[in-house]
Amino acid sequence: MNVFQAVFYSLSTPIFYKLMLISATPLIFAALGGVFSEVTGVTNIALEGIMKIGAFTAVVFTFYTGNPWLGLxxxxxxxxxxxxxxxxxxxxxxxxxxxxxxxxxxxASGLSAFLMEPIFGHSGQTDFVAKIPKVKIPAIQNVPFFGQIFDEMSIFVYLAFIAVALSWFLIYKTPLGLRMRAVGENPKSADTLGVNVFRIRYFGVLMSGVLAAFAGAYLSIGELGQFQENMPSGKGFIALAAMILGNWNPVGAMWAALLFGASDALNIQLQSILDIPPEMKALLNLLPFVITIIVVSGFVGKTRPPAADGVPYEKE
Amino acid sequence: MEISDNITVMRLGKVTGNVAAKNTNARELANMMVGREVVLRVEKSAKKPGKVAVEVDNLWVKDNRNLDAVRGISFKIRKGEVLGVAGVAGNGQTELVEALTGLRKIEKGKYIYNGEDVTKKTVRELRERNIGHIPEDRYKYAMVKEYPNYYNLILGKHYKEPFAKNGFLNHKVINKNAEILIKRFDVRPPDGTIPTGNLSGGNQQKVVIAREVSFNPEFIVIAQPTRGLDVGAIEYVHKEILNLREKDVAVLLVSMELEEVLSLSDRIIVMYEGEIMGEVKPDEVTIEELGLMMAGHRIEDIKLEEKLAHGGDPIEK
Amino acid sequence: MKKAVLLVLLMALVVSSFAFKVIMVSDVGGLGDKSFNDGTWAGILKAKDKYGIDVQVIQSKEQSDYVDNLSNAAKEADVVVAVGFMMSNALFDVAPQYPATKFIGIDIAPPEGGKVPKNVQLYLFKEQESAFFVGYLAAAMTKTGKVGFIGGIAIPPVERFRYGYMAGVKAYNDIYGDNVEVVVGYTESFTDAAKGKSMALAQYAEGADIIFAAAGACGNGVIDAAKEKSLKLYGIDANADLATVIDKYFEKGEGYFAIGVDSDQDYMAPGYVLASALKRVDNASYYGVRDAYRNRFKGGLQVLGALEDGVSLSQMKYTKGLVPARILAEIEYLNYAIKSGLLVVPDNENDLNNFSADIEFPF
Amino acid sequence: MKNKLSKNAMNILVPVTSVIIALFIAGIVILLIGKNPLSAYWVMLKGAFGNKAALAANISKMMSLVLTGLAVGFGFRAGIFNIGAEGQLMMGAIFSTIVGLNLGGVSPVFAIPITMLAGILGGAFWASIAGYLKATTGAHEVITTIMLNWIAVYLTNYFVAGPLAVGQGVPKSPEIAQSAQLPPLMTVQATTLPSGIIVSIIAAILVYILLEKTTTGYELKAVGFNPYAAEAGAISLSKNIVLTMAISGALAGLAGSMEVMAIHHRIFGDFSGGKGFDGISIALIGQNNPIGIIFAAFLISSLRTGSNAMQFAKVPDDIVTIIQGIIIFLVAADRIVRTFILKFSSPKGGESK
Structure with missing residues (x-):
């Protein structure tokens, strides 16, 4: 099979879409978290750290209680x-x-590594704990193709898309969302109109904590059932990129995360399909990153952050 | 004034007056604040403009949303002439200013300066040709607020001799330059090392004007020069603009303050939705006519209306 | 207060100077990798139980820590155990500086010149031999005619696992005239478990039903994928006991399996991990420490294969019942053939391509 | 009006106080796991400065941390967040290695600067990709540099396992030519004091001069503070974005080059080990000031070197990551620290204590 055939073959298999969703889910959550924080004007490049502490704590709570929902x-x-x-x-x-x-x-990285020893008696990775069970939606199961994509899917995958819809609605269709955007664009005039800038910003940042924690929990108790020391392995930063690529918009961030997930899935699948030497297979791992760069510079171009993003607001 | 009983006026850290509110008026207070008689309507000398310095022909410029903001306007400015641009904010004045100073791409049309086509020149190339700029948002566009005054006083010519040589800054010259300008333009506090952002609005504007004037422009674009300034500073700014006019500089003055445009300009154009509604002389126009133009009526139509209202007789001015 | 602290420190020093002390310097993977760092440590602990020696582990955070940590350890200890191929250069720089200290290098190849310092004992492993067993087993057990291999980064030990695995499959094909295929992928990481899982799901979707992961902690993801796919196929939940799992396997006539690596990972998901290709780093570190303690330390390189108990197939504590007795016997015979030199498992691409199993089972 | 302490004194007091507070908090954590923090710190101190070897190890860590700190800090000064020092370091190392391998017969007088230059160009080239994309298409540098980091990681892995591979064991390149290696200043047993530290210090001084004494520095800082005013002041934004990224990348590339030329003499997988990311911390602690960055790099390298020794006191070295985190957190929240210092330095605060 040559490369093009392999790509088209890959795109025609349900597993491609399944892997895309699996890979995109933590990015969607974390990128949404980024959107919440930055829309109100507080940059948050700590997504990686929040994911890590979330993944770790999820396992610790599940370990002690036996209930992964309490872990979440x-x-x-x-x-x-x-x-x-x-x-x-x-x-x-x-x-x-x-x-x-x-x-x-x-x-976050120091704490999770440091606490592993006293809690689990060894470092590096935690014990295995119960996972949040997978869900099956009977209606989809029997649809050909889609049934195969969505069988045994983690509930987090569905939650991710629900979160996108809710976030979009909240930010663009509610008074609270209007306030958030106002605070992110022009805190001073928002303040003069009686919006509590500080409280709105707290809300945005704390929401980013909630969402990034979902991303982390998905990695640990959603898929694997354990925490490993370097767990988000850079996914927090990739989510940051997805947020920017999505132009600080929940729906845009979702598309960006899906794009990344798709190129990751393509890499993984091509490795199983193509018969090429190992070092060339290793190079296939470049795929998601190269595709992202091309998309960022070729198709998206300039994205614009909220005007007051990263600028502290001080009442005079 | 409406709510106070007594008013204390402070200037330069000293109390200069204390009056009962009911016994005074705005003019007197302003007087006390600046320490001298305020000339609210500037007296400008009669002056014969020189040859054409700037010629703009059918200029088209887009705004940030990629919509046409300046739609085919044309005008000329002569040396030693102040061309005022009036209009309600957001009718293309900002884009016009940015286009003429190289900050914004000119989509269509010609921009001739001293006989040379400078339509596609960059900011630096325009500044090299002695085109000055006093931006409307001085905090955002005119200065680096973290930079000390001595740095802001060279911004735009910082890379040229005598301020720099072979890529290195000459701090001796830069400091001397600051010392001279601060004294000449009365910047307070008189200290070149203070970050410009820490000065009062008026003094910030003095720094900006000092810089642009010291660059010896032949053509200068001035936008909203007195926005947010106190009366003393306003008067000072007006004086400097007229000084430029005296020095045969071609001036484009954009302002929302009708009084300002009327008193400083030799000619006035009024912009509405990116087009010129008409060109008038300040002493041949009424505030009412200006207002109508700003609301989108062409000067020909206004004159026509007036003729009709007076039964066809041209009105005497 | 300060004096007391000093006194305690002094006491600690005095006490430790009497005991025979072993310090293990881990590579950046560190303890808890459920792989060679943990394995080496297990061997050292075994020596501790036996001989009552003093043991300690020092973790390295980055490459540039190796020299530092090995030097510090050399000053304190009688024996320093350096774990992992990443430490090669540092070990050969440090060891000659501390001739009185003995060094054990686990998974470390001799320097380019080939001369191993006198106070250094190196252990390498014939990973290909244990991989050969799991390759053969996988080929015999697959119901789909396709098996998978997931490597971490294509470093020599990983590649040796792959050569052995593919040779095992080839041997089965030769002997049974079958045509079992191998799907190969690399995660380019030894730590990204999520990627391991995704890659396993992709290989299962490509038709593989047994996957051997030689990818460090990525393997945890592969094991999780095997479990997830099986649970779905068997229609049971995650808490089902081993007996149920085995019954379901026979009932369905098929299942999904992972194969573990380095240490015995069968316990990580009983019934879903078919076997593990063991690399007995614990034996190596135990032998090394034992020899040093008994003053029989020689120095040099030892390559541990099946014959030397350096590599083997795991006990298959949970899954032995799934494998036909004949296959187990065949593997036992192959083990014998390798140990006795009748069969040489290829450890490079070239030998793999020329490899054919010339085996007649005596039964 | 708000304090009697001079600005300069405050600039030194704040980081110092932050370090003390961080050590105090971490001390409590150590106490909680049943270890004596004082003895742990004592071991740590000895491990970082106790003897020549410790100091040499410390300095050799510091060498490239100064450079990656400078790389990130330089970017910050011009308003660019170069999160890609990690990848630029690796590209610098790859370039230096490839060039250094082929300089066998060349005199060190030429071989050393050429190899160094190759690393500088490698880093500059890698960063310029992000700079160029930002300048021409507006692609955000945070996205592109993160992606370029990953690409550099995989490229390094590819080079050391493929075209440059040598020997068995670790995937690694061969050693670069002797003439391209920087001789150590001092050798203590297996630890060397790399002469690269001199290069790092010189680089810091050059960056200082560039920022404070040249028109380039004037323009870069103006762009960093206020791009709008800079543009109106005849400063080309796109030119300066590319230039900033190139210089920033050159510094990171030089770090990679120094690792190759002065320490490892080759490349291998996982080459950077997070030094590029440490650069962010160091730039921040050093407040993006080249001289401050030298001290910040020394602080971090001391903590790291000390932490290795601290393990002998049976305290996990992850505590150092926590300490580093708390220090940076307090640097971020410098106003809290300032308030704290003022309270304790004012006589009133002193009396009430």
Whole structure:
């Protein structure tokens, strides 16, 4: 099979779409988190750290309670706590948001590695714990092709798309969303119109904690059933890229995440299909990154962040 | 004034007056604030403009949303002449200013300066030709607020001698330059090392004007020069603009303040939705006519209306 | 207070200077990799239980820590165990500086010149031999005629696993005149479990039903994929006991399996991990420490294969019942053939291409 | 009106206080796992400065951290977030290695600068891709540099397993020619004090001069502070974006080059080990000031070197990641720290204590 045939073959298989969704799901959650925070004007490059602490806490809570849903709850609590730290210094103390987020990434990675030993008695990776069960939607199961894509799909995948819809609705169709965007574009005039800039920004950042924690929990208790030390392996940063590529819009971020997931799926599938030497297969792993660069520069071009993104607001 | 009983006026850290509100008026207060008689309507000398410096022909410019903002306007400015641009904000003035200073692409039309076609020139190339610019949003476009005054006073010519040589800044010259300009333009506090962002609005504008004037422009684009300034600063700015006119500089003055345009300009064009509604002389136009033009009525139509209203008789001015 | 601290420190120093001390320096993977770092540590702990020695582990965070950590360890310990091929250069730089300390290098090849310092004992493994067994087993057990291989990064040990695995499949094909195919993929990572899982799902979708993962922690994802696919096929939930799993396998006549690597990973998902290709780093570190403790340390390179108990097939504690007795016997015979030199498993691309199994089973 | 302490004193006091607070918090964590923080820190101190070997190890870590810190900090000064120092470092290393391999018969007088230049160009080239895309199409540098990092990782893996592979064991390139290697300043047992540290310090000074004394620095900083005003002030944004990325990448590439020329003499997989990302922390702690970055790099390298030794006190070295995180967090929240310092430095605060 030559490369083009392989690509077309791959695109015609249900597993391609399944892998795309699996790969895109954590990116969608985290990118949405990024959107929430940045729409209100607080940059949040700490997504990677929040995902990590979320993934870790999810496993710890599941480990102690045996209930993965409580694990998810734990992830959300941990994510919100980390996000709160970011919010507190960024909003209350006008801290440099990139600096603060960089710090939180380090703290998350230090804490999860450090606590592994006392909790599980060994480092590196945790024990296996219960996973959040997969769901089957009977109506889809019997549809050819789609049935194969959506069989045994994690509930997180559905939740991700619901989250996209809800986020879009919240940000673009509700008074709260209007306030969020106003605060992100022009906090001063929002303030003069009686919007509580600080409270809206707290809301945005804490929501990013919730969503990034979902992303992390998906990785640990949604798919694998354990936490490994380097868990998000850069997915938080890729989500950041998806958020920018999606022009700080929930739906755009979703498409960007799907694009990334698709190129990742293509890489994985081509490796199974093509008969080429190992070092060439290794190079196939470049695919998602090269495709993203081409799309960013060739098709999307300039994206525009919220005007007050990253700018601390101080009441005079 | 409406709510106070007594008013204390402070200037330069000293109390210069204390009056009861009911015993005073705006003119007197303004007087106390600036320490001298405020000339609200500037007296400008009669002056014969020189030859044409700037010629704009059928200019088209797009805005940020990629819509046409300036739609085929044409005008000329002569040396030593102030051309005022009036209009309600957002009718293409900003885009016009940006186009003439190289900040925005000119889609169609010609921009001739001293006989040379400069339609496609960059900001730097235009500045090299001594085209100055006092932007409307001084905080955003006119200065780097983190930079000390001595740096902001060279922005635009920072790479040229005497400020720089072989790629290195000459801090001695830069400091000297700042010292001289700060003194000459009365910037307060008189300290070149203070970040310009820490100055008051008026003093910031003085820094900007000092810079642009010191660059010896032959043509200068001035937008909203007095926005947000106190009376003293306004007067100062007006004086500097007229000084430029005296020095035979061609001036394009864009302002939302009708008074300002009327008192400083030799001729006025009014913009509405990217087009020129008419060109008038300040002493041949009424505020009412200006207002109508700003609302989108062409000067010919207005004159026609007036003729009809007076039963066909041309009105005497 | 300060004095007390100092005193404690001093005491600790005095005490430790009497005991025979072994320090293991892990590579960046670190303990908890359920692979060679953990395995090496297990061997050291075994020596500790037996001889009552003092043991410690030092974790490396990045490449440039190796020299530092090995040097520090060399000052403190009688024996320093360096784990992992990444540490090669550092080990050969450090060891000659501390001639009184003995060094054990696990999975470390001799330097380019080939001269191993006198105080260094290196252990390499014939990964291809254990992979050969699982390759043969996979070929015998597949119901789809397709088996998978997922490598981490194509480094020599991973490649040796692949050569052995493919040779095992080839041997089965030769012997049975079958045509089992191998699907190969690389995650380019030893840690991204999510990618391991995705790749396994893709290979299962391509028709493979048994996948051997030589990809470190990525393998956890492969095992999880096998379990997930089987659960769906068997129609049982994750908590089903082993007996149910086995019954269902026979009932359906098929199933999805992963094959573990390095240490015995069968327990990670009983009934879903068919077997593990063991690399007995624990034996290597135990032998090394034992020899040093008994003053029989020689130095040099030892390549441990099936014969030396360096590699083997796992016990298959949970899945032995799934495999036909004849296949188990054949594997036992192949083991014998390898140990006795009748069969040489290829360890490079060229030999693999020329490999054909010339085996007559005596039964 | 708000303080009696001079701005300069504050600039030094804030990071120092942050470090102390971070050590204090981490000390509590150490205490919680039942270890003595004082003895742990003592071991750490000894491990970082205790003897010549420790100091040499410390400095050799510091060498490339200064450069990646400069790379990121330089970008920040011009308003560009170069998150791609990691990839640029690797490209610098690859370029240096490929060139260094082929300079066998060349005198070190030429071989050393040529190899160094190759690394600089490699990093600059890699970063310029992101700069060029930002300038021409507006592609956000955070996306492109993250993607380029991954591409560099896989390319390195490809080179050391494919075209450049040598020997068995670790996938690695051969050693570069002797003449292209930078001789160590000092050798303590297996640890060397790389002469590359001099290159790093010189680079920091050059960056300082570039930023403070040249028109290029004037323009870059103006773009960083206020791109709109810069543009109105006859400064070309696109030119400066590309230039900033190129210089930033050149510095990271030089880091890779130094790792190859002064320490490893070759490349291998996982070459960078996160030094590019550490550059972000270091730039931030050093407040993007070249001289501050030297000290910040020394702080981080000391913590790292010390943490390796601290494991002998049976304290997991992950504590250092936490310490580093807390320090940076406090640098971010410098106003909290300032308030704290002011409270303790004012006589009133002193009395109430």
């Amino acid at each position: 709850l734990g992830a959300i609590i941990a994510g919100v706590m980390l996000a709160w730290l970011h919010a507190y210094v960024s909003i209350r103390w006008s801290a440099d948001q990139i600096v603060s987020a960089t710090a939180l990434i380090l703290i």
